[in-house]
Amino acid sequence: MATDKNKHLNDVLTSHKVSKEQDLLDKHKRKRDEICDALVEKYGADIYSPFNSGSFAKNTAVNKKFDFDLMAPFKRNAFSTLENMFNDVYDFLLEKYSSSAHVRKQKVSIGIEFFADDKGDIVKIDVVPGRELNQDQYKEDDKLNLYVYSQFGKLQSGSDYIRSNIKAQVQNIKDNADRANLRQKVRLLKVWKLYNNKTPKSFFLELITIKAFDKLEISGGLWDRLKSVIEYIRDNVTTVSLPDPGNSNNEVADSMSDYEKSALSDDMRNMINRIEENSDYIKIYFPLNDKFPVEDTSNNKYDERKVAPSIPPPTRFG
Amino acid sequence: MEDRVNNITDAFSKVEYVKVTRPFVLDGEIVKGAIEINAEPTFLTFELEIYPPYPFQYHDVETIRFINKDLIIYDHVNGDGSICVHTLHSPHLATKVELDLNSLRQWIVKYFINKIKDSHYEHIVVSPSGTGKNQALWFTEVNYKFKRGEFGQFHFSILNTGLIKEQAVQTFILQEFKIKGQKLECLWNDSYKKLDRFAGIFLFIGDAPVENRRFAVQSWHDLEPFVDQSFLKYLYEFEVNLKKNTSKGVELKLIIGYNIDNDEIHWQCINFSADSFPNYVEKTGPKTYQGGFLDQSIDWMHSKNCSPKYFFGRGALSKRLTESKILVVGIGAIGSMLCNTLVRGGCLKLFINDHDVKEPDNVCRSEYQFSNGMVSKVYELRNQLSLISPFVEIMGNEELTDIIKRFRSDANWQATLEEALNQVDYIFDCTTDNDLAYIFSQLNIKSEVINISITNHAKELVCVFKHDQYKWLMEIFKELKNDTVDLYNPTGCWSPTFKASYNDIAVLVQFAVKQINLNLDKDQPLRNFYLSTSDDSGFEIKLNQF
Incomplete structure (x- = not known):
């Protein structure tokens, strides 16, 4: 029997709700608050209030894999250079958490991955240090400079920085949230990315989804609306411009190479072709989270896996 | 058959840059004649042989032969002076004649008048003969830079014996060179390295052993300018030792290496009997000797570089x-x-x-x-x-x-x-x-x-x-x-x-x-x-x- 694509996608969203991982979510919140307090205590008047800046802030998180992004906005005079800021925050977090977590420098953040607790849960928080452009200007414009850490050493190591307005980035998706449930599409694309081992940045997927909503009349059921976005990516990803809402000088489309964009276009094409040929394939591209199966309230058992988790393996020949 | 001769004559007569200098006649099954090609400012004459299958090819070879032995030093000319032309297919005799003549004229312009060299290497022309006719040596490159005049022993194995036109053909593979106590092995895998080995003699001469630019010398005597006395002395001593140790009738192999394009070495193989070494020694003083080669024909074998890049x-x-x-x-x-x-x-x-x-x-x-x-x-x-x-x-x-x-x-x-x-x-x-x-x-x-x-x-x-x-x-x-x-x-x-x-x-x-x-x-x-x-x-x- 053919799969009801709309129902399946709704189930995927339900199955991947972060609230299903409430316990883990609470652990993240507690750790985030602890780090937040520690930063404020350590840096006092040199730091503004840290805030959530990732998928949780944007309400686009899925429960299969998540972490918290914590933006730490520093005053201009707190550090003489962005590199000093980055290293100082790293040193502080390393000293505080090295006995309970892996602390590592990442591209623009310091990653803290806490050791698994007695339930095997792992909390991951990325702290993103940023510095206002001029003393006290942050209160006016929310703009920050982020240090770009180059682990493998560029010619001028650490000379790169990103100027952005993280609050504007978060606000951008909030502003668009009501447009035909845009965030649902972002979450579904994240599910696709996670389960299919794909590389596009979530931020890229968010922006191109918003662009698709700008350019197209998105309507119909959940599959039709998702399909419109997928088709938009397929047809436009190689040429589309995606300015960073936090700084229009940052071209987020440049974060992917032409080759990666072309591969993404092919991925979208193949996905639509396969699902249109056989609706059952939607379950491969957008699987349910095995950990949170969805109760079937309908009479037809469109997905036998929830009543028989191990279906007989098919016969193959060769 | 008379019609065929007339048809051929008509076809050649219609081509404006061709003059029939000797009328076509039937010689057995072959139509023969002579023509002159006008490729101004050059005029060249060719003996013509047209075989029964013409205008069809036979075993991928044209069945018309344009022969001029004076042109042997030019590219794409066979040992008998026939020009190597390959043209388009046509089942119609007159069209095929026109195509072949056009191809011949292109050869004249390209290789005779403009003396253009092909970008790819053209191997020397070796005509296997005698005992070598039904033998082939396959080799690969080895990791060694041979020096001109270097000689010694190599080992080879019998790969297989097959049949070509009812005649037994043996294929050998070169296994290794022995140089200054060092073994330089060909690239074969272990299955082939395990085959029984026999000894032969190698000589690296640097330049291809040719006459008329591209044709392998046919007589041992003509090989003499390519070798020095130290090799002839080695060959003489090899003969002496062999006669002490082995029975008669053994076939020996001498491989001759030379440089071709891109620092690559090619080996040609000669077959000869242990009963009749091709060299001689003559006394030139009380204690001095001079070696040389006899004026007898060389039995070249087929040889092929089988290195992975070719394989x-x-x-x-x-x-x-x-x-x-x-x-x-x-x-x-x-x-x-x-x-x-x-x-x-x-x-x-x-x-x-x-x-x-x-x-x-x-x-x-x-x-x-x-x-x-x-x-x-x-x-x-x-x-x-x-x-x-x-x-x-x-x-x-x-x-x-x-x-x-x-x-x-x-x-x-x-x-x-x-x-x-x-x-x-x-x-x-x-x-x-x-x-x-x-x-x-x-x-x-x-x-x-x-x-x-x-x-x-x-x-x-x-x-x-x-x-x-x-x-x-x-x-x-x-x-x-x-x-x-x-x-x-x-x-x-x-x-x-x-x-x-x-x-x-x-x-x-x-x-x-x-x-x-x-x-x-x-x-x-x-x-x-x-x-x-x-x-x-x-x-x-x-x-x-x-």
Whole structure:
């Protein structure tokens, strides 16, 4: 029997709700608050209030894999250079958490991955240090400079920085949230990315989804609306411009190479072709989270896996 | 036949830049005459021979010959002075004559007037003769820079004896050179290195041993300018020692090396009898001797450089495959065809595994042979593949999958297994074993795992790569309409098997390898795919990528 694509996608969203991982979510919140307090205590008047800046802030998180992004906005005079800021925050977090977590420098953040607790849960928080452009200007414009850490050493190591307005980035998706449930599409694309081992940045997927909503009349059921976005990516990803809402000088489309964009276009094409040929394939591209199966309230058992988790393996020949 | 002569005469008369200087006449079955070609400012005359099949070719050779022995020093002229022209096909005599004359005139302009040199190297013309006519020496390059005048012993082996036009032909392979206590081995794999070896003499002369620029000298005496006295002394001593130690009638081989393009060395081989060495020694003073060669004809053999770049020169798979170590697990129909394709495509390092024994009914749709009888698939395929490529190194065993399953739950063993599998770059799983696919999905290995299997009647072929392989396999096969009822059930205690011919399977396996090779060669993402076939309106294969 053919799969009801709309129902399946709704189930995927339900199955991947972060609230299903409430316990883990609470652990993240507690750790985030602890780090937040520690930063404020350590840096006092040199730091503004840290805030959530990732998928949780944007309400686009899925429960299969998540972490918290914590933006730490520093005053201009707190550090003489962005590199000093980055290293100082790293040193502080390393000293505080090295006995309970892996602390590592990442591209623009310091990653803290806490050791698994007695339930095997792992909390991951990325702290993103940023510095206002001029003393006290942050209160006016929310703009920050982020240090770009180059682990493998560029010619001028650490000379790169990103100027952005993280609050504007978060606000951008909030502003668009009501447009035909845009965030649902972002979450579904994240599910696709996670389960299919794909590389596009979530931020890229968010922006191109918003662009698709700008350019197209998105309507119909959940599959039709998702399909419109997928088709938009397929047809436009190689040429589309995606300015960073936090700084229009940052071209987020440049974060992917032409080759990666072309591969993404092919991925979208193949996905639509396969699902249109056989609706059952939607379950491969957008699987349910095995950990949170969805109760079937309908009479037809469109997905036998929830009543028989191990279906007989098919016969193959060769 | 008179008509034919008239038709030929008419055809030549119609070409404005040609003058018939001696009328065409029938000589036996051959029409002969002479013409002059006007390629202003040059006029050249040619003897003409037109053979009965004309205007058709015979064994890819034109059946018209334009001969001028004075042109022998130019490119594309055969030893008898005939110009090597290849023209377009035409079944009409007059058109073919026009095409051939046009081609001849182009040769005159290009090679005679403008003296253009071809960009590719043209080997010297060697005409095997005497005892060498039915012998060939195949060699590969060795890692050594020979010096002009260097000589010594080399070893060779008999590869095989075959028939050409009812005549026995022997092929030899060069095994190694012995230079200053050092052994410089050819690149053959161990199967070939194990063959019995015989000694010969090598001499590196630097320049090709030719006369008229491109033709190998035909007399030993003409070889004299290419060698120095130290070699002639060595040859004399070799003869003396040989006569002390061996019986008469032994055939000896002298290989002569010279430089060709791009720092490459080519070897030509001469056959001669131990009973009649081609050299002499004469006394030139109380204690001085002078060596030389007799004026007797050289028995050149056929020789061929078989180095991998030539062996696979006509077409090979992507270097991403050929330069990799590859494990093929499961060598039934798909696996054996895959191995064959990989080896013919230039892959050099293969490890094969299967627990199964070849049965006679495997032969019709896999790369096994009836003649080998009952034998393990690994043993037979290993030999088959080595017969195809002298460069492939093949290892194999019958236990790998059993070991993987037996010790899977042992944590220490898993690490050992992962380490072992990481030694290869690609693992092709052609077992159709779902357990194994599951286990491979659990392993943390850097090697790419490529699973290939088909549905009954070879309606579809499914190829799934490493990421979430088990899940994808299960899902894809679940969606395909795999007929598991109409199976082949031979009598006896034997699991039913799918129905499909060699042709049904091979066409899909080749398509799949083509797709994988393309992805690797162009550095494209490896996407799972299945091939679906349809014979509703002619046979069609459709690539469905995920």
